[in-house]
Amino acid sequence: MLATTHFSPLIQRKLDLSKQETVDLAQRDLRCPNCKFIVTKVYGDIRGHMEFKCPKCREIYVVNLSYFREQTHSRYITLTRVIQD
Numbered sequence: 001m002l003a004t005t006h007f008s009p010l011i012q013r014k015l016d017l018s019k020q021e022t023v024d025l026a027q028r029d030l031r032c033p034n035c036k037f038i039v040t041k042v043y044g045d046i047r048g049h050m051e052f053k054c055p056k057c058r059e060i061y062v063v064n065l066s067y068f069r070e071q072t073h074s075r076y077i078t079l080t081r082v083i084q085d
């Protein structure tokens with residue numbers, strides 16, 4: 001049986017707002033640079049550096065998130081640029 005987590009009203013409000021703000025944001029996987037294991041998922045507005053420990057290879061990495069973007073929708077981006085020109 002899973003324990004039910006109860007948050008204070010302030011924390012619950014912050015969690016609700018955070019979830020609502022992600023509705024229109026793209027989400028992508030952040031993969032370990034060594035073994036490619038999916039470490040976490042991040043949203044399109046994330047910036048800066050992040051430290052993580054890969055649960056698979058157990059190495060600790062510091063990454064600048066702008067260097068680790070996956071181009072999964074390159075066809076769409078190309079088509080959009082053609083239409084705008």
Ligand SMILES: [Zn+2]
Pocket residue numbers: 032033034035036037054055056057058059
């Ligand atoms: Zn790894």
